[in-house]
Amino acid sequence: MLFIVIFSCIFFAQALPQGHVLYHHHPQPYAFGYSVRDHYSEQHRHETGNGHGAAVGSYGFTDARGIARKVNYVVDHAGFRAQVNTNEPGTANQNPAAVRVISHQPHTPRIVDPVHVHPVEVVAVPVDNGLGAGLVF
Numbered sequence: 001m002l003f004i005v006i007f008s009c010i011f012f013a014q015a016l017p018q019g020h021v022l023y024h025h026h027p028q029p030y031a032f033g034y035s036v037r038d039h040y041s042e043q044h045r046h047e048t049g050n051g052h053g054a055a056v057g058s059y060g061f062t063d064a065r066g067i068a069r070k071v072n073y074v075v076d077h078a079g080f081r082a083q084v085n086t087n088e089p090g091t092a093n094q095n096p097a098a099v100r101v102i103s104h105q106p107h108t109p110r111i112v113d114p115v116h117v118h119p120v121e122v123v124a125v126p127v128d129n130g131l132g133a134g135l136v137f
Contacts, residue, residue, distance in 0.1 A: 030051065031049075034046075041061055044058075044061075046059075054075060055074075056073070056075075058072045068086065071084050092105075
């Protein structure tokens, strides 16, 4: 009888999957989104996908001053491509790294005054602080 119990335990232990169970899920189209608005800003994101790696979406914000950015994007076999619409200060129309930036902020070159550095003399003075000789700067 003991032999049958031990054999049954070994049999069932071998029959159980080792590690983890794999579940195969078939690709499915999806869509999600959110929009949050309070007294100070608005934020949003929306995306739809075909379940096979391609998606189209947008995200963005508008702050209390009216500064806004909206990014429209496409993700597919050709990679991630985005178009940025903004009125953020300091932006200009440009296309870096396959991203198209469309700025509604007029570009003004920033003039920076040269920095004047004045040398400061540092003097080390020996002192006796009761713990032995030391230096004070």
